[in-house]
Amino acid sequence: MRKWFICLFLIFSFSYTSQAHAFSKQVIQRGAVGDDVIELQARLQYLGFYRGKIDGVFGWRTYWALRNFQYKFKLPVDGLAGETTKQKLVRASKYYKSFVHSNLRKGNTFTHYGGIPLSKQVKVRQTKAKNQATATRTTNKQANKTASPQQTAVKRVKTAAVNVPNGFSQNDIQLMANAVHGEARGEPYIGQVAVAAVILNRINSPSFPNTVAGVIFEPGAFTAVADGQIWLTPNETSRKAVLDALNGWDPSSGALYYFNPNTATNGWIWSRPQIKQIGKHIFCK
Amino acid sequence: MLRILLIAVLSIGIAGTAYWGYREHQQKNAILIHAENNYQRAFHDLTYQIDLLHDQIGTTLAMNSRQSLSPALAEVWRLASEAHATVGQLPLSLLPFNKTEEFLSNIGSFSYRAAIRDLDKQPLNSEEYKTLQQLYKKSADIQQELRNVQHLVLENNLRWMDVELALATNNRPNDNTIIDGFKTVEKNVQSYNETDFGPSFTNVEKRTKGFEHISGKKITKEEAKQIAKTFLGLEGNEEIQVVHSGEGASDAFYSVTIKNPKTKSETYMDITEKGGYPIWVIENRPVNKQNISLNDATIRGLRFLKQHKFNNFELYESTQYDHVAVLTFVTAQNGVRIYPESIKMKIALDDGNIIGFSARDYLSSKRERTIPKPAISIEQARKKMNPNVTIMEERKAIIMNNVNQEVLCYEFLGTLGDDTYRIFINAQNGIEEKVEKLQNPEPIYGEI
Numbered sequence: 001m002r003k004w005f006i007c008l009f010l011i012f013s014f015s016y017t018s019q020a021h022a023f024s025k026q027v028i029q030r031g032a033v034g035d036d037v038i039e040l041q042a043r044l045q046y047l048g049f050y051r052g053k054i055d056g057v058f059g060w061r062t063y064w065a066l067r068n069f070q071y072k073f074k075l076p077v078d079g080l081a082g083e084t085t086k087q088k089l090v091r092a093s094k095y096y097k098s099f100v101h102s103n104l105r106k107g108n109t110f111t112h113y114g115g116i117p118l119s120k121q122v123k124v125r126q127t128k129a130k131n132q133a134t135a136t137r138t139t140n141k142q143a144n145k146t147a148s149p150q151q152t153a154v155k156r157v158k159t160a161a162v163n164v165p166n167g168f169s170q171n172d173i174q175l176m177a178n179a180v181h182g183e184a185r186g187e188p189y190i191g192q193v194a195v196a197a198v199i200l201n202r203i204n205s206p207s208f209p210n211t212v213a214g215v216i217f218e219p220g221a222f223t224a225v226a227d228g229q230i231w232l233t234p235n236e237t238s239r240k241a242v243l244d245a246l247n248g249w250d251p252s253s254g255a256l257y258y259f260n261p262n263t264a265t266n267g268w269i270w271s272r273p274q275i276k277q278i279g280k281h282i283f284c285k
Numbered sequence: 286m287l288r289i290l291l292i293a294v295l296s297i298g299i300a301g302t303a304y305w306g307y308r309e310h311q312q313k314n315a316i317l318i319h320a321e322n323n324y325q326r327a328f329h330d331l332t333y334q335i336d337l338l339h340d341q342i343g344t345t346l347a348m349n350s351r352q353s354l355s356p357a358l359a360e361v362w363r364l365a366s367e368a369h370a371t372v373g374q375l376p377l378s379l380l381p382f383n384k385t386e387e388f389l390s391n392i393g394s395f396s397y398r399a400a401i402r403d404l405d406k407q408p409l410n411s412e413e414y415k416t417l418q419q420l421y422k423k424s425a426d427i428q429q430e431l432r433n434v435q436h437l438v439l440e441n442n443l444r445w446m447d448v449e450l451a452l453a454t455n456n457r458p459n460d461n462t463i464i465d466g467f468k469t470v471e472k473n474v475q476s477y478n479e480t481d482f483g484p485s486f487t488n489v490e491k492r493t494k495g496f497e498h499i500s501g502k503k504i505t506k507e508e509a510k511q512i513a514k515t516f517l518g519l520e521g522n523e524e525i526q527v528v529h530s531g532e533g534a535s536d537a538f539y540s541v542t543i544k545n546p547k548t549k550s551e552t553y554m555d556i557t558e559k560g561g562y563p564i565w566v567i568e569n570r571p572v573n574k575q576n577i578s579l580n581d582a583t584i585r586g587l588r589f590l591k592q593h594k595f596n597n598f599e600l601y602e603s604t605q606y607d608h609v610a611v612l613t614f615v616t617a618q619n620g621v622r623i624y625p626e627s628i629k630m631k632i633a634l635d636d637g638n639i640i641g642f643s644a645r646d647y648l649s650s651k652r653e654r655t656i657p658k659p660a661i662s663i664e665q666a667r668k669k670m671n672p673n674v675t676i677m678e679e680r681k682a683i684i685m686n687n688v689n690q691e692v693l694c695y696e697f698l699g700t701l702g703d704d705t706y707r708i709f710i711n712a713q714n715g716i717e718e719k720v721e722k723l724q725n726p727e728p729i730y731g732e733i
Contacts, residue, residue, distance in 0.1 A: 026578030031603040031610075034575070052703065057726035060705035064677060080580065161726040163604045170727055189569040190553045206390035207383035209373035219324070219376035220449060247611050248629045249565055249643050251553065253534055273533030276540055285533045 028081035032058045046093040046114040056159030165246040176242045181234035182224030191279035194252040196245035255283035324445035327374040334368040339424040358400035365393035384474045434466030498652040501560025509539040566642040572608045575634040582610035582632040622682040625650035659712035666695040666710040674699035
């Protein structure tokens with residue numbers, strides 16, 4: 001009896017919030033992330049168009065769901081959630097915002113289909129695993145703090161997934177950020193992008209291994225790998241530089257090698273045709 | 286009394302230090318041996334793989350029927366790529382050993398192409414046989430040299446850690462037997478460098494990034510500065526530096542660095558010397574909040590392109606990373622998307638300003654082109670597709686296929702299960718040119 005009462009109360013409070021909150025003014029398009037996308041996915045799922053995870057990233061599945069919705073509701077099918085599409089969607093569906101957000105925060109597996117009681121759509125993440133996760137996270141945080149106190153915290157958009165450049169995972173990005181940080185952390189930003197670009201140019205070149213790890217861990221290829229500096233905690237700048245390189249920026253203009261003229265001991269490297277100098281590094285073919 | 290005590294303490298200290306030092310020394314040795322063993326394994330693996338490779342190429346020469354030739358060539362491809370991967374594990378990157386790696390990678394792509402071909406319809410021609418014969422001979426040379434080095438290594442108990450040390454300290458590396466041996470291998474391959482792999486072969490070099498198709502007169506440093514000013518909409522109080530590229534650049538360019546004393550931001554830009562086209566721009570500044578949407582950013586990007594005379598562009602892909610939009614635009618001509626002509630842009634979602642621009646692909650493939658008439662209809666192309674794929678979108682497009690030729694295709698976006706695929710069917714002969722699985726957002730691991 002008491003359980004029922006709580007359930008009813010919960011549903012009440014949810015329906016209240018669902019009316020109070022609706023989309024912001026933006027036109028939502030593929031590739032977007034954030035609260036509006038969470039709402040879009042939840043509402044599309046409520047109507048049964050979207051069967052994927054509600055993760056806050058507008059990927060291909062969300063895109064097709066939105067187009068199917070537009071088609072069924074006789075709207076122009078363009079895959080953009082504009083003013084009329086959003087209005088129709090809000091009128092046709094419900095959105096239990098606090099339910100969705102609290103489950104996203106807790107990392108629970110959940111769905112948001114209409115016609116099924118919400119309590120039946122959640123699979124709570126096991127508390128044991130959760131405790132462990134929080135524990136490791138706090139230690140990580142502490143480690144970060146001691147490693148680089150000057151590091152500025154970048155406010156991330158809170159979602160359960162992220163966009164990644166085609167063909168690369170977050171772990172690849174992390175590994176490359178490690179290498180860039182170890183090799184070029186004192187360099188200007190553009191020099192760091194260039195070092196990341198050299199790694200990518202090597203992957204594309206027939207003269208080098210063709211994986212991220214293969215290129216980075218090739219014995220003797222990078223001094224930071226040889227002396228262990230690759231395992232320093234990278235800062236936000238090197239991650240940003242890696243993303244720029246992965247997205248197609250190449251300040252090195254196709255370079256395969258670079259060296260610091262003040263410390264280079266190998267005579268052979270000087271014989272390579274030089275392209276340009278960025279910061280302390282000379283980039284060459 | 287005090288003296289005895291002091292002596293006792295000190296001798297305990299010395300004994301302790303000695304013990305500690307001994308342990309450290311042992312640990313260091315263990316790690317050194319481990320690293321050395323890794324190198325030894327890679328080296329002996331390599332010689333073994335080259336052995337197998339040589340034999341396998343030999344057997345393909347003797348074969349004629351497709352049933353036996355295709356698997357044999359596939360085996361060559363596998364061995365070549367394995368050997369290539371093994372070379373990457375040896376500490377040779379400071380040694381010029383590129384040609385050998387390139388050679389292995391070329392054998393790989395040659396045999397791959399031949400292996401996947403329908404050899405009944407299109408058997409190996411005489412030129413390709415000649416290539417195979419040459420590959421056979423060359424791999425014999427490499428095999429012999431490597432066997433020679435291997436013999437010396439085993440006989441004299443040579444260690445790869447010494448090679449690494451010699452290379453790192455540049456301590457007369459010419460005296461090192463291993464380095465010498467590998468240099469001979471490299472020289473051997475170099476003489477082979479010019480070999481023609483036959484008409485069906487394209488080099489594995491994935492992108493040849495020349496700006497051959499751009500025109501215009503050579504610009505000066507001062508003009509480069511002016512171009513940067515107008516392109517970036519500078520106010521005039523910025524500190525600007527211009528540097529000319531080095532001789533290694535395949536196309537000469539100017540690098541412009543702009544420092545804004547007011548906002549403390551730095552902008553970098555490269556401009557081609559010929560014609561003065563902007564190649565890329567990056568502005569480095571933190572973007573910590575979002576005021577405009579990805580859609581607004583797209584509209585701004587398109588407006589910017591139009592303003593700077595990049596015409597006929599449409600959005601191909603948009604992605605948001607935290608508070609930055611990364612957009613890819615491609616040109617479209619009479620409704621046909623030309624994928625090689627792409628421009629990328631980064632737009633900050635706080636104030637909507639452009640903080641990144643890259644036209645490298647566009648500059649290297651931009652040209653006047655006449656789009657051919659398709660020989661098959663879109664209905665015929667649809668029939669060539671996997672029937673399990675649900676077609677969601679379709680259009681015509683020009684793409685680079687995997688032998689680096691531009692081809693007119695029908696492009697289909699379709700779903701199969703939970704995934705989305707982009708499929709290109711050649712509009713002249715109905716060949717499935719490319720099938721890509723499109724990236725889904727990646728879940729964040731280990732976070733609650």
